[in-house]
Amino acid sequence: MAYNxxxxxxxxxxxxxxxxTAPLSSTRVHNLIIAIDGPAASGKSTTARLxxxxxxxxxxxxxxxxxxxxxxxxRLHVCLENRERLGRVAEDAEIxxxxxxxGAVTLDGEDVTEAIxxxxxxxxxxxxxxxxxxxxxxxxxxxxxxxSVDSVVEGRDIGTxxxxxxxxxxxxxxxxxxxxxxxxxxxxxxxxxxxxxxxAREIEERDRRDSTRTDSPLRRADDAVLVDTTGLSIxxxxxxxxxLAIARGARAEERGGASEH
Ligand code: DC
Numbered sequence: 001m002a003y004n005x006x007x008x009x010x011x012x013x014x015x016x017x018x019x020x021t022a023p024l025s026s027t028r029v030h031n032l033i034i035a036i037d038g039p040a041a042s043g044k045s046t047t048a049r050l051x052x053x054x055x056x057x058x059x060x061x062x063x064x065x066x067x068x069x070x071x072x073x074x075r076l077h078v079c080l081e082n083r084e085r086l087g088r089v090a091e092d093a094e095i096x097x098x099x100x101x102x103g104a105v106t107l108d109g110e111d112v113t114e115a116i117x118x119x120x121x122x123x124x125x126x127x128x129x130x131x132x133x134x135x136x137x138x139x140x141x142x143x144x145x146x147x148s149v150d151s152v153v154e155g156r157d158i159g160t161x162x163x164x165x166x167x168x169x170x171x172x173x174x175x176x177x178x179x180x181x182x183x184x185x186x187x188x189x190x191x192x193x194x195x196x197x198x199x200a201r202e203i204e205e206r207d208r209r210d211s212t213r214t215d216s217p218l219r220r221a222d223d224a225v226l227v228d229t230t231g232l233s234i235x236x237x238x239x240x241x242x243x244l245a246i247a248r249g250a251r252a253e254e255r256g257g258a259s260e261h
Contacts, residue, residue: 031150032057034245035158038172039207039218041179043229043237047172048154049102050238055152055250060145061101062155062162063125065138067116068095068107070124080127087133095141117190119202126206129156130213150250156210159221168248169224170241178230179203 034057036048045061052059069090078085096106105113115121128134135157142162146153155162159169174182180200187194210218220226225244229237242250 031146031148032245032248032250033146033150033163033166033168034152034241034250035163035166035169035221035224036152036154036172036241037156037158037160037170037218037220037224039156039179039210040203041183042172042174043182043234044154044172046234047170047229047237047241048152050234051241051245052102052152054238054242055150055245057150057152057250058099058145059102060142060151060153061097061105062138062142062153062158064097064101064105064116065095065141066125066129066134067121068105068112069093069134069138070128071112071116071121072107073128074121074124080124083131083133086128086131087137090128090131090134090137093137095138097145122206123202126209130209130215132215135215156218157216159224160219161216164221167250168241168245169221170244171220171224171226172229172237173226174229176200176204 034048034051034055036044036051038044045063048061049059051057069086072093073080073086073089076089078089080086094106094108096104096109098104098106104111105116107116116125139157139162142153142155142158145151146163153163153166159166159171177200180196180203183199183203184194184196187199207218227237227240232240
């Protein structure tokens with residue numbers, strides 16, 4: 001870590017460009033960041049939330065920002081091919097993440113927590129996230145939040161672009177069948193019936209778009225720990241990430257362990 005006098009802040013990087021492995025909790029000069037990336041429905045949100053609980057960190061849902069920006073574009077009837085306007089739609093959006101996205105997500109002062117989960121918003125957010133100006137606007141906000149608190153940030157480019165010096169980077173994967181089953185169960189719990197094969201196709205399409213876009217494609221950072229959640233219980237995946245975080249210097253608050261299934 002080095003003090004950067006020009007910007008009046010501590011730079012989080014280290015000469016090796018790798019995460020710090022020595023315990024940081026004794027110094028606590030900077031806040032800690034755990035980056036959790038991976039494809040759609042790989043278990044990021046559940047894992048990130050529970051890990052944040054265990055460590056007493058703030059959970060930040062970066063996908064909710066892309067979703068809110070997409071909802072704004074839909075409401076303003078902006079064509080999803082008009083990339084220039086999409087950038088402005090995102091820049092001008094007032095997006096609020098109450099408690100990092102765990103509470104209400106607001107757009108221009110309105111609660112859109114439910115609205116951003118609609119299938120057309122899901123599809124539009126994936127298209128919108130290919131636009132560099134949209135990404136620039138949202139990444140700037142993600143950094144502002146992450147630089148001020150110990151946080152667990154989930155997304156697609158957190159370990160590669162948003163916080164390349166994150167203390168711990170996790171790349172979550174799961175088989176397509178498992179991911180489709182999870183998404184199906186999640187929708188059913190919200191009272192929405194959906195076809196399992198159609199869900200699998202939609203997830204594959206999003207994976208393709210997220211990983212082939214030119215700006216910040218979804219990919220595992222070289223120093224990210226790969227965690228395959230296929231066949232793992234939620235408690236097991238949370239325990240795994242928490243142990244890795246503790247090894248990197250995080251201090252667990254231990255509020256009852258990862259007992260949620
Ligand atoms: O994680 P999610 O399904 O809520 O994300 C919605 C879309 O936003 C997803 O298709 C990819 C995009 N996204 C992104 O490009 N970068 C992020 N850091 C988070 C989400």
